């Protein structure tokens with residue numbers, strides 16, 4: 281048996297001092313354990329022991345239409361475990377004209393044998409028809425209990441009537457439907473207006489995707505959920521207006537799960553200006569392209585509203601929407617037209633440290649656990665197999681050393697990108713030991729040899 285001794289266990293009921301023993305990938309015993317000579321002992325003095333962190337929103341090895349993400353499952357999961365994340369839920373995405381089964385097969389193949397953390401898949405439905413509908417049952421049998429639909433991006437989005445049908449079908453199996461809530465057609469038109477005004481640079485990106493376009497979409501999706509009698513899951517909520525729509529829907533009795541991301545809690549839209557806003561609008565200053573993601577970074581007032589929502593317990597999970605592109609060879613594809621800048625930013629490696637640092641003192645460890653592990657596990661149909669330190673649960677364990685001070689640097693990261701949105705930020709705390717299925721996979725920000733990630737079949741029934 282492996283034993284982690286002297287740590288402080290973080291559980292939904294609070295913190296407790298206890299040892300934790302595990303073997304063959306499962307937690308066997310929690311309490312005061314007396315190691316024998318056959319046991320392997322890890323000392324966690326001064327550290328918090330969490331159920332492994334779960335990132336329920338990642339995009340690895342995906343072609344977004346403009347480019348392939350810089351991280352595949354090898355580098356992406358290496359970065360994940362280095363930062364303390366032991367399980368991701370990535371988005372398998374249906375190609376129009378193709379089946380869900382093909383998409384799942386592709387993502388399975390990409391992840392298998394190279395993933396250092398555990399992985400599960402949401403299924404993004406982009407082509408709704410009788411065949412797709414019939415395949416939902418197969419997906420659920422394969423352990424896919426969360427799906428995604430898009431209201432933005434012409435190559436991905438569904439019409440409202442189709443969204444309603446998806447929601448109705450998924451509700452039959454208590455599967456959850458996530459949605460990228462932004463009004464796509466409206467955004468396309470606003471983008472054209474910016475280009476016509478000579479605004480071809482990164483600073484035009486947030487102008488063309490206003491918070492109203494998110495709020496309207498959240499509102500519409502919530503009403504579709506009500507009409508379908510289905511819970512809804514708003515992914516990467518970014519704005520105060522969007523948050524107000526979540527609240528309004530909840531007041532009406534609609535079940536709304538809300539996810540936000542570290543970037544919307546820490547960064548704001550001043551990042552798009554680069555050194556000179558006018559130059560960034562015209563594309564002469566391109567630094568802002570590093571932050572081109574959708575939805576975009578918002579105003580400081582939005583950041584504050586979302587942080588308050590986190591503190592108030594209104595947010596169910598903090599995930600990354602990790603979707604990385606290199607600055608030097610990929611973001612530059614949109615040098616002359618911000619619409620062609622590959623959308624997305626890296627974050628899979630730094631989420632735990634960003635949250636621990638940014639919310640230190642204002643959130644307790646159990647509250648951070650709820651956002652980083654327990655909440656995602658519950659929402660994604662993995663609890664208590666994951667997201668809990670309980671006898672019988674999987675031995676995915678993150679030992680967090682709160683005393684380590686370090687600085688985020690692109691040159692030191694495992695993510696396969698040449699920048700990070702958080703360059704130079706001082707972090708307090710680091711994942712000291714990260715166990716995936718009972719195997720030590722990373723220590724103090726560095727991955728160890730060994731590929732221990734497995735596919736996680738899930739169920740919300």
Ligand SMILES: [Zn+2]
Nearest residue numbers: 337339601603
């Ligand atoms: Zn995403």
